[in-house]
Amino acid sequence: MKMVRAIVRPEWTEEVTDGLAEAGYYSLTKINVFGRGKQKGITVGDMHYDELAKTMIMMAVEDEAVDEVIKIISGKAYTGNMGDGKIFVSTVEDAYTISSGEKGL
Amino acid sequence: MKEITAIIRPNKMSATKDALDKIGYPSMTAIPVLGKGKQRGISGELNFYIQPRLLAKRYSTGMKYIPKRLLSIVVNDEDVDEVTKTLIEINQTAQIGDGKIFVESIDEVIRIRTGEKGKLALK
Numbered sequence: 029m030k031m032v033r034a035i036v037r038p039e040w041t042e043e044v045t046d047g048l049a050e051a052g053y054y055s056l057t058k059i060n061v062f063g064r065g066k067q068k069g070i071t072v073g074d075m076h077y078d079e080l081a082k083t084m085i086m087m088a089v090e091d092e093a094v095d096e097v098i099k100i101i102s103g104k105a106y107t108g109n110m111g112d113g114k115i116f117v118s119t120v121e122d123a124y125t126i127s128s129g130e131k132g133l
Numbered sequence: 134m135k136e137i138t139a140i141i142r143p144n145k146m147s148a149t150k151d152a153l154d155k156i157g158y159p160s161m162t163a164i165p166v167l168g169k170g171k172q173r174g175i176s177g178e179l180n181f182y183i184q185p186r187l188l189a190k191r192y193s194t195g196m197k198y199i200p201k202r203l204l205s206i207v208v209n210d211e212d213v214d215e216v217t218k219t220l221i222e223i224n225q226t227a228q229i230g231d232g233k234i235f236v237e238s239i240d241e242v243i244r245i246r247t248g249e250k251g252k253l254a255l256k
Contacts, residue, residue, distance in 0.1 A: 054171055055170045058198070086166075122213075122236035123234065123235050123236070124217060126225055127228060127229060127230070
């Protein structure tokens with residue numbers, strides 16, 4: 029099982045979640061976050077914005093679904109500009125459903 | 134060390150905190166989050182009539198996202214079972230939407246104040 033954390037533009041979140049739902053991946057958690065990347069924020073005229081608003085989409089998926097999920101997210105959140113975001117994948121060792129107490133997704 | 138990420142109902146927060154205090158794991162990070170599970174939000178329970186012309190505009194009934202609380206608790210390997218068991222016991226209402234628990238490995242923990250690492254930092 030893998031945890032996919034994607035940091036995307038807030039205005040593209042719905043696009044991404046709709047795309048995931050179409051492919052059958054409904055379960056997710058989204059968090060409003062602030063961050064910056066390699067470009068150290070953004071400078072517009074004289075103003076420098078150090079941290080930019082982003083949305084983090086967090087979802088646990090089975091190992092074999094990771095590639096498809098990454099493909100959908102990177103396809104839907106793509107604008108070709110800096111600030112499109114990043115996707116991180118980490119390993120989940122155990123998952124429990126609280127309502128039944130069962131292991132697994 | 135393991136990180137336990139639990140997504141629970143917001144109204145179970147104080148009960149969860151009390152229970153974890155009691156068994157000796159008071160430290161945690163809590164974040165208010167929005168999410169949905171297999172049931173795609175609570176669309177079924179909050180159904181109401183909606184005009185066809187609005188439906189065509191992709192308006193839908195129900196709630197797309199449900200507010201939840203995300204807890205992140207870092208514990209030693211041997212304590213994982215106890216904490217997950219307590220979390221399940223306290224948060225279980227046997228209805229859908231009770232949440233999920235994920236267990237992940239953490240490579241290193243550092244206490245910023247003293248620079249202590251590993252188990253010392255968790256004490």
